[in-house]
Structure formats: C-alpha cells, structure tokens
Amino acid sequence: MFLVTFIGAYAQPPKKFYCRYGGNGYDEGNDVKQTLDGGYIITGSTSSIGQGNTDMYLLKLDSMGQVKFQKTFGGVSNEIGKSIVQLADSSYVMAGYTSSSGVGGYDVFLVKADKTGNLIWQKTYGGGATGILPIVWMQQPMEVL
Numbered sequence: 001m002f003l004v005t006f007i008g009a010y011a012q013p014p015k016k017f018y019c020r021y022g023g024n025g026y027d028e029g030n031d032v033k034q035t036l037d038g039g040y041i042i043t044g045s046t047s048s049i050g051q052g053n054t055d056m057y058l059l060k061l062d063s064m065g066q067v068k069f070q071k072t073f074g075g076v077s078n079e080i081g082k083s084i085v086q087l088a089d090s091s092y093v094m095a096g097y098t099s100s101s102g103v104g105g106y107d108v109f110l111v112k113a114d115k116t117g118n119l120i121w122q123k124t125y126g127g128g129a130t131g132i133l134p135i136v137w138m139q140q141p142m143e144v145l
Contacts, residue, residue, distance in 0.1 A: 017065040023048025027057065031083050036090060038063040043081030043094045046072060056081040056096050056109065058117050071117035075100025079109055090115035098124055 021027065025047030032042045039062045046057040050072035056079040060068040073079060077100040084094045091114050098109035101124045108125040 019061075019065040021059055021067070021070075022046060025049075026054065029057075029059070030081060030096075033084055033086060035060070035086050039068065040065075041084055041086060041092060043084040043096070045078075045080040045096075050074065052076045052078060052100060054078045054080065056094060056098075056111060058084070058092065058094060058111075058113060060117060069117045071113065071119075073111045073113075073119060073122060074098060074109075078106075081111075091120065092117075 021029070021042070023046070027044065027046040027048050029042045029044040031044070032040055035041055039060065042057070042059040042061070044057045044059075045054040047054045049055070049070070050057075052074050053076075055072035055074040058069075058071045058073070058081070060070070062068055073094075075098065077098070079096060079098045079100060081094045081096040083096070084092060086092055091112060094111045094113070096109050096111075097106040099106050101107070104126070109122065110125070111122045112120040114120055
C-alpha cells in the first residue's frame with residue numbers, strides 16, 4: 001500500500017487529496033504524471049494483485065484521486081514499473097524491469113496500454129540491465145523514445 005498526496009495549483013481554489021492505494025501485499029508507486037483529462041497515472045509494482053511475485057502496476061485516477069482503473073502487466077516472477085508517459089492518443093507507455101522473461105537477471109521491460117489500460121504490446125530488452133534506469137520520455141511530435 002502506498003500513499004499519494006496531490007496539491008493542485010490552478011486558477012481555481014486548490015484541490016488537495018490524500019489517498020492510499022493498493023492491497024494487502026507490497027505495493028509501491030514509482031512515477032506519477034498528470035493526464036490529458038486532468039487526472040493522474042501512476043506506475044510501480046504490486047504483489048496484491050496480478051499473476052507473479054510482483055507485477056508492473058498501472059493505476060489511473062481522476063482529478064480527485066478516485067480510482068478509474070488498475071491493471072497489472074508481467075509474468076510469473078517480478079516486474080517493476082519505473083517511468084510512465086501518456087501519448088497524444090491517450091495511451092500509456094511504461095518502462096521498468098522484468099525477471100520473468102529476457103536473458104536473465106532483470107531486463108528492461110516496456111509496456112504500451114490503451115487509454116483504458118488494456119495491453120497493446122510489451123517488449124523486453126535483455127542483458128541483465130539492473131544497473132540501467134529505464135526511463136521513457138517524449139519528444140515532439142509525441143514520439144516514444
């Protein structure tokens with residue numbers, strides 16, 4: 001379970017909320033971004049839901065922190081989400097690590113999900129890359145690097 005605190009800075013009165021997300025297992029949020037609809041997306045890892053020890057976690061919140069959906073990605077071992085972006089078509093790309101597939105150890109794990117969190121594709125880049133921090137960022141015009 002992890003705690004998220006948001007304080008919005010807008011022309012209207014500030015919005016503030018404190019929420020806990022996750023379940024009875026180990027859950028962590030590693031990256032949060034505001035979405036095109038004014039809500040938030042979070043990626044991290046969870047052992048509360050999913051199919052492996054830990055799975056990459058995608059959590060979509062509305063502007064006041066209410067859960068719109070939560071999804072997990074990964075295999076039978078461990079996946080960790082470290083970075084997330086939203087694309088112009090409202091889909092999401094997450095970067096992290098996996099030990100469920102690849103060449104061994106922890107390999108870079110990229111996942112693309114549609115605007116409702118359904119898997120579009122996932123890719124693994126091997127080499128036992130735990131020393132490499134997987135980060136996904138945007139370049140104009142909205143290309144995933």
